[in-house]
Amino acid sequence: MxxxxxxxxxxxxxxxxxxxxxxxxxxxxxxxxxxxxxxxxxxxxxxxxxxxxxxxxxxxxxxxxxxxxxxxxxxxxxxxxxxxxxxxxxxxxxxxxxxxxxxxxxxxxxxxxxxxxxxxxxxxxxxxxxxxxxxxxAPDVTPLETADVVLLTALADPEFTALRRVFPELSGPHPIDGRTLSWRGDVQFNGRTLRVVAGYSWQMGLTAAGILAERFIARFRPKILAMSGICAGRRDKVGLGDVIVGTQSWEWQGGKIAESDGAAELLHAPEPCRAAADLVLSTRNLIAKPAWRAQLDEKYMQSSGTAWNVHLGPMLSGLSVVANGDVMNSIVRQHRNVLGLEMEAYAIYAAATFASTDCKALVVKGVCDFGDAGKDDSVQQVAAVRSAMVLRAILEEHTASFG
Missing domain, CATH: 3.40.50.2300 (Response regulator)
Known part of the structure; x- marks a missing residue:
């Protein structure tokens, strides 16, 4: 008390x-x-x-x-x-x-x-x-703590490890219940101090991400809920190590399974949830600046040997890891501008959309493979760090533009 x-x-x-x-x-x-x-x-x-x-x-x-x-x-x-x-x-x-x-x-x-x-x-x-x-x-009254920003990842490593590298102000762990840990700190964004709380899920997937997001929203009532991490990218749209900012997301496996010519067919019924418009605008403002990429690489001591980019577009969520090129090709037919696949973005956007308090959301993930058999785990660390770098830069840009 x-x-x-x-x-x-x-x-x-x-x-x-x-x-x-x-x-x-x-x-x-x-x-x-x-x-x-x-x-x-x-x-x-x-x-x-x-x-x-x-x-x-x-x-x-x-x-x-x-x-x-x-x-x-x-x-x-x-x-x-x-x-x-x-x-x-x-x-x-x-x-x-x-x-x-x-x-x-x-x-x-x-x-x-x-x-x-x-x-x-x-x-x-x-x-x-x-x-x-x-x-x-009220013998067990739990004090309500608040945060300006909640940052989440699906994996402890490499995703949360990368996030803490980019946000060294975070300290912890601090338990928020019997199953969930948090890291907390005051972070400077363009001269303004924001209270940031971060955590990671006990497993990948939409269900775990939704539960985790709801717990953090209920406990800290953040103004912004964001996630960084890694994802599969669309080979003809993005490159390995690029970063995708998900403008919208839905569950690509959702819909109705019907019979067509004696075979099962998934009839898609997308119900997208979207990123906050002002956070998307802040992303566009960031990447419109000259030399933004070089400045981030230098700030976080990243090798600038290969060029990388930030892309904005749909990021679809599913219940399983995709490592099959044919499946990847069938998924992207749901929307011609789909950029990436992963397992949590839709849950994050849905949690913010239906929260009892006003909460804006953004999911930023680095491309570590193309959703086919040719996976290379060595790219995961680079992709995770870049996603966290870009997320922090977006939050700084958002603070400068919107306060």
Missing amino acids: RIIVLEDSDDKFERVARVIEEEGLRHEDIVRAKNVAAARALMSDEQFALLVLDVQVPMRDGESENSDGGVYLLKEILLDDACKRPSYVVGLTGVPEVYGNQSALFQRQGWALLEYSASSNQWSQSLRDFLRHIRRV
Whole structure:
């Protein structure tokens, strides 16, 4: 259970924190804000179980106490969704007049206002009772953490290894449940710091990718969900080591199996999900810049011996790895502009499309083979790194253009 305490007095904060810790909560789960602006910023990023606030606190750092500072924050919580409303609120004031004037506001919302006194333990006992009630009602409350960007891969190696090489700010692992690990960090994009969380699936495939994406969306509510990794490319459209940005995806094995001349025939019924339009536009802006490829190769110390390109187009997802040229040829007939095949993109786009919160998605993958028998695993590492390189460059371009 995470608790935020809005209190500018060091002595008063220590007394409040001591009560909380004596009730069995960890010191690291107590977050302090010394003014309204700081509390607002913290509550914009994290959902707290309990807000304990002094009514008389400064509005901003360096200012003197405002007699209604805490009340201002409470009204903002009620009216503005930018602050995540805590489950419970307890107010403190050592001024009898303030206690009398503001009690009605707290009572209307079902909140508690305690009259603080350094010479009395009545307020601390009331706070203890309140904490015990919260823990009985919700003993396993999991704090809501937020992220600006969630990055996923299907494979630990070479895909997630490559992603961490391109995003060295990520540290971990941090468990988010009994089966899922995450890596987290603050990443600079064109002077703006974004909270990035990353993870990889326990196996390849649409089902695993969909479950993983849903878990990360539900836990972190990202504005952007992205995936990097490797894929099979269409031989007549792309080259080995090229990068494909999937503008749309569907399950190529979906549809109806019918009988035609005594043989089974798959009647396709594509239901595509699409990449976010502004992320696709950011990709186009990136590759329109002169020398973008050379700059990325130099930044990530990649060999520039062979030219490579970024392509935008449909990337289809299936339930199995394709290593047969005839199957590959039959698949690409579903759409004349199909560029690649893999096993997760459709799940990523569907998870973002049907998420309960606004979430944009983009899948970027490097071409490591052509979906036939001539697979060369040595290309996988290069393709994985390039996909992560391009993904980071797209996010930087998007931040510069759209904030």
